[in-house]
Amino acid sequence: MDASRPVTPAAAEVDRSLLIRGLRKEYRTGQPVLRDISLTVAGHGMTAIIGPSGTGKSTLIRCINRLVDPTAGEIHFRGQDLARLQGRALRAARRRIGMVFQEYNLVERLSVIENVLCGRLGYVAVWRAWLRKFPPQDIDRAFQLLDAVGLADLATQRADQLSGGQRQRVGIARALMQEPDLVLADEPTSSLDPKTSVEIMELIARHAGERDIPAIVNIHNVGLARRFADRIIGMSKGAIVFDGAPQALQDSHLLQIYGGEGWLE
Amino acid sequence: MRIGLVALALYVVYACSVLDITWGRFVLGLGHGARFVSRMLPPNFAPDKLELLYGGMIESLQIAIIATAVGVLLSLPLGLAAARNLVPLPLAWAVRALIALFRTFHPVIVAILFVKAVGFGALAGMLALVVASLGFLSKLIADAVEEMSMQPVEAVRATGAPFLSLVIMGVLPQVMARFIGFSGYQLDSNLRNSALVGLVGGGGIGATLFTAFQRFDYDFVLTIVLAIIAIVMIGEIVSGWMRRLFQ
Numbered sequence: 001m002d003a004s005r006p007v008t009p010a011a012a013e014v015d016r017s018l019l020i021r022g023l024r025k026e027y028r029t030g031q032p033v034l035r036d037i038s039l040t041v042a043g044h045g046m047t048a049i050i051g052p053s054g055t056g057k058s059t060l061i062r063c064i065n066r067l068v069d070p071t072a073g074e075i076h077f078r079g080q081d082l083a084r085l086q087g088r089a090l091r092a093a094r095r096r097i098g099m100v101f102q103e104y105n106l107v108e109r110l111s112v113i114e115n116v117l118c119g120r121l122g123y124v125a126v127w128r129a130w131l132r133k134f135p136p137q138d139i140d141r142a143f144q145l146l147d148a149v150g151l152a153d154l155a156t157q158r159a160d161q162l163s164g165g166q167r168q169r170v171g172i173a174r175a176l177m178q179e180p181d182l183v184l185a186d187e188p189t190s191s192l193d194p195k196t197s198v199e200i201m202e203l204i205a206r207h208a209g210e211r212d213i214p215a216i217v218n219i220h221n222v223g224l225a226r227r228f229a230d231r232i233i234g235m236s237k238g239a240i241v242f243d244g245a246p247q248a249l250q251d252s253h254l255l256q257i258y259g260g261e262g263w264l265e
Numbered sequence: 266m267r268i269g270l271v272a273l274a275l276y277v278v279y280a281c282s283v284l285d286i287t288w289g290r291f292v293l294g295l296g297h298g299a300r301f302v303s304r305m306l307p308p309n310f311a312p313d314k315l316e317l318l319y320g321g322m323i324e325s326l327q328i329a330i331i332a333t334a335v336g337v338l339l340s341l342p343l344g345l346a347a348a349r350n351l352v353p354l355p356l357a358w359a360v361r362a363l364i365a366l367f368r369t370f371h372p373v374i375v376a377i378l379f380v381k382a383v384g385f386g387a388l389a390g391m392l393a394l395v396v397a398s399l400g401f402l403s404k405l406i407a408d409a410v411e412e413m414s415m416q417p418v419e420a421v422r423a424t425g426a427p428f429l430s431l432v433i434m435g436v437l438p439q440v441m442a443r444f445i446g447f448s449g450y451q452l453d454s455n456l457r458n459s460a461l462v463g464l465v466g467g468g469g470i471g472a473t474l475f476t477a478f479q480r481f482d483y484d485f486v487l488t489i490v491l492a493i494i495a496i497v498m499i500g501e502i503v504s505g506w507m508r509r510l511f512q
Contacts, residue, residue: 065423095425105420109438118434122425129430171420178424 015078016043016181016214018064023073023083025059033059035238036073046205046215048229050222052258056238057218061184064216065097066090078181095122098175100204102187104167106174108160112151115159115170116142119177138177145173149203165196172203176211183208183215190220197221201228222254301483308491309484317473317485318492325469326496328391328462329455335391336398336455337448343399344406345432351410351418361407367400376462390467394455401454405447406440413439449504456500460493 018041025034033056041047049057062068064075066082075082078096085093098119106115120138121129128134134142146152149169154162159170168188175183185204189197201217205228208215219225225232226246234242234249234257242253281287346352347360376393383389413436421435463471470489477485 067419091425099423103416105416107417107438118421119424121430126429129433
């Protein structure tokens with residue numbers, strides 16, 4: 001296996017668009033969380049998915065990298081149907097999809113730099129992980145990424161000593177370490193204060209933009225979605241009820257997405 | 266509640282009569298005990314006895330350390346394979362059944378089986394303690410893995426990591442400190458039990474102790490008992506120190 005060699009695609013030629021067709025997920029039979037979602041996401045730019053809790057946003061995003069197995073439907077990305085992949089092929093597809101989590105999901109007892117290097121685990125052999133002998137170019141890149149997210153000084157700190165915002169920066173560096181063709185973010189700012197939330201969204205937008213890769217971000221905060229996304233998708237009860245540019249999102253749409261009225265005042 | 270207590274008292278009386286446990290025998294036994302203790306004193310520190318003691322002790326230590334090392338090495342994969350949040354359920358249940366089997370019998374009974382299987386000596390004692398270590402450590406590891414946070418595991422899985430890399434970077438860092446603590450306990454417990462398995466033919470200081478009893482060398486018995494107490498206490502100190510070091 002050429003696993004230890006970082007794969008560097010010819011960026012301009014790769015088609016990174018995502019095509020979802022008839023995606024359905026039922027955790028319990030007969031109770032779909034996702035109701036036959038069909039969606040095309042362009043190969044660049046940030047797409048924000050908004051909607052109330054429990055509406056299937058998280059399930060949708062987790063179906064894409066198969067942390068959740070869809071019940072039915074197709075997810076086409078880079079010439080493959082992700083919904084059908086198994087074993088080695090699934091792992092190979094996953095390593096090109098970076099993911100950022102609401103609770104950061106760092107390995108608390110590992111150092112910051114080790115957490116970033118986790119992003120290479122899909123590429124490097126098992127013995128390298130065991131001996132912590134990552135290829136030198138990976139280590140160099142990990143330090144560069146830490147620098148890029150503003151944590152250069154904290155490389156050897158244990159992850160459990162960081163603040164929430166710092167942890168999320170590590171999470172972003174780990175995702176970028178995968179050299180992803182797609183970034184998924186599941187409520188990346190929901191556990192953070194408003195100022196840090198803006199910084200984290202800026203970071204995701206900037207790095208996805210620099211690499212010209214698409215980012216799909218689940219987010220509660222409509223203001224942040226409007227500010228950073230190129231496209232907003234509104235979900236309600238497992239279905240898409242709004243799909244358009246941020247400017248097109250009106251209060252009437254928000255009422256439809258979230259229901260109720262009083263909260264808009 | 267009251268009926269239960271009365272029934273229990275009646276049964277105890279009945280059982281004592283069946284087993285011929287009487288006050289008279291107990292008083293008689295006290296006299297024997299006093300004579301036994303007086304024959305133990307003073308402990309025998311003759312050079313030839315000390316040599317026997319030393320040989321038995323070294324063998325027991327070796328049995329305990331080898332059994333702990335082998336047990337630790339094997340219990341890690343076994344414990345991971347028994348964790349229901351990590352492997353397919355049928356495999357986890359099968360491995361849990363195997364671990365339960367290891368835990369069913371006291372090490373002394375397992376030692377008797379191994380003495381019959383591979384003959385008298387240190388090998389039988391060592392194998393018995395490996396089984397005991399596997400039963401204890403694998404179960405604790407499996408439980409620790411099932412209690413760990415799945416969030417980092419999910420994140421590492423999302424990077425496309427193969428299963429073993431997932432275990433190395435996502436699982437082990439979460440359970441390693443506790444595992445080392447368990448291993449310290451197990452070394453401690455293997456030190457105690459290495460004396461026990463010797464009594465039934467498993468080698469080590471237990472064999473020396475058994476021989477001393479057979480030959481009515483009660484003063485030497487006391488020497489051996491004192492040495493075992495010393496070793497167990499040292500073991501306790503070392504394992505406590507190990508736990509603090511890896512906290």
